[in-house]
Amino acid sequence: MITELLKVRTHSNTEFNEITDIVSLFLKNNKIDTGLCHIYIPHTTCGITINENADPDVKRDMLMELGKIVPLSDGYRHIEGNSAAHIKASLMGFNIIVPVVDGKPALGTWQGIYLCEFDGPRNRTVRVSI
Numbered sequence: 001m002i003t004e005l006l007k008v009r010t011h012s013n014t015e016f017n018e019i020t021d022i023v024s025l026f027l028k029n030n031k032i033d034t035g036l037c038h039i040y041i042p043h044t045t046c047g048i049t050i051n052e053n054a055d056p057d058v059k060r061d062m063l064m065e066l067g068k069i070v071p072l073s074d075g076y077r078h079i080e081g082n083s084a085a086h087i088k089a090s091l092m093g094f095n096i097i098v099p100v101v102d103g104k105p106a107l108g109t110w111q112g113i114y115l116c117e118f119d120g121p122r123n124r125t126v127r128v129s130i
């Protein structure tokens with residue numbers, strides 16, 4: 001198994017930060033042609049998902065609706081004050097598996113891989129394994 005921690009800088013409190021390019025670079029640098037790429041988020045207030053990367057309004061709409069499902073304050077008890085971020089991260093999940101074909105993530109035409117930040121801006125890491 002090849003595994004690496006990749007660095008991602010987020011720039012907002014909440015954002016979908018596309019990481020498709022850094023995953024592709026990891027595959028290229030390690031000369032991976034075919035396989036399964038496991039992408040894992042070792043954090044509790046950001047998650048990962050795959051979704052559309054053509055229309056930026058998709059990211060906006062997803063963040064808006066997640067904000068309605070999980071309000072910033074709602075009588076949470078967590079002393080750190082970021083319960084909404086923990087809940088949204090769990091809703092997104094902490095890992096995905098993407099097939100690798102011809103040295104690239106075999107994503108659909110309109111798909112991108114997103115780190116979902118809910119408590120930024122921060123320096124984040126993403127563990128990518130083959």
Ligand code: ZN
Pocket residue numbers: 078080081082083086
């Ligand atoms: Zn917390």
